[in-house]
Amino acid sequence: MSGQISEENTAYMPSPNIHSLSAPVLMSRKQTPSEFLKKIIGRPVVVKLNSGVDYRGVLACLDGYMNIALEQTEEYVNGQLKNKYGDAFIRGNNVLYISTTKRRG
Amino acid sequence: MADEPEPPVAQQTVEEPLDLIRLSLDERIYVKMRSDRELRGRLHAYDQHLNMIMGDVEETVTTVEIDEETYEEIYKSTKRNIPMLFVRGDGVILVSPPMRTGT
Numbered sequence A: 001m002s003g004q005i006s007e008e009n010t011a012y013m014p015s016p017n018i019h020s021l022s023a024p025v026l027m028s029r030k031q032t033p034s035e036f037l038k039k040i041i042g043r044p045v046v047v048k049l050n051s052g053v054d055y056r057g058v059l060a061c062l063d064g065y066m067n068i069a070l071e072q073t074e075e076y077v078n079g080q081l082k083n084k085y086g087d088a089f090i091r092g093n094n095v096l097y098i099s100t101t102k103r104r105g
Numbered sequence B: 001m002a003d004e005p006e007p008p009v010a011q012q013t014v015e016e017p018l019d020l021i022r023l024s025l026d027e028r029i030y031v032k033m034r035s036d037r038e039l040r041g042r043l044h045a046y047d048q049h050l051n052m053i054m055g056d057v058e059e060t061v062t063t064v065e066i067d068e069e070t071y072e073e074i075y076k077s078t079k080r081n082i083p084m085l086f087v088r089g090d091g092v093i094l095v096s097p098p099m100r101t102g103t
Helices: A033-039 B017-022
Strands: A044-049 A054-062 A068-077 A080-090 A095-100 B028-033 B037-046 B052-066 B073-087 B092-096
Touching: A044 A068, A054 A080, A054 B017, A068 B017, A080 B017, B017 B037, B028 B052, B037 B073
Parallel strands: none
Antiparallel strands: A044 A054, A044 A095, A054 A068, A068 A080, A080 B092, B028 B037, B028 B092, B037 B052, B052 B073
8 A cells, every 4th residue: 555645635545556557657646537637648448338348549639529530540339349440539428438548458 | 149049948849649630630540439329421521510411421330149048249340432521520539541351
């Protein structure tokens, strides 16, 4: 357990032991979602939609509505690669989550 | 080094995703929509809701039928052409330059 955790607001703190990230975006102190969103621009991400479809690509930019612009996008349905898009814009209301990932070679 | 102009600490001016759609104005685009619909057409206008005006549109509606006996999935798609179309933004899932599917 990291000794760096602030005492301020520990009502819910995700575990800092996130080893799956290549360059860590560790949540070792209080961090608002918007700070996280600024940090992950340029990284490979997984975007999961409410419909269950997965999009993997490099995050070009996003906004407060969770509208997302991705580059080199791959679309996975039921775990199967379905489509590839050079650029993709995803409307934010469909987004369930945005997650960083170690890009599979 | 006191006279060096300070570069902005953050990155360059960040464009919103909507700014990137602006680059596709008057270009052909591919739109994935709810209810298994896809549109390919020329983007004439859009707004922050992703309401769009598109011209020369081909709409593809995909349905899956399941055979009662063999339980195989039969994919059917229906296409129609629309010269000028208003798309309500809340049905839009994804917007992209059209794929070169080669079909």
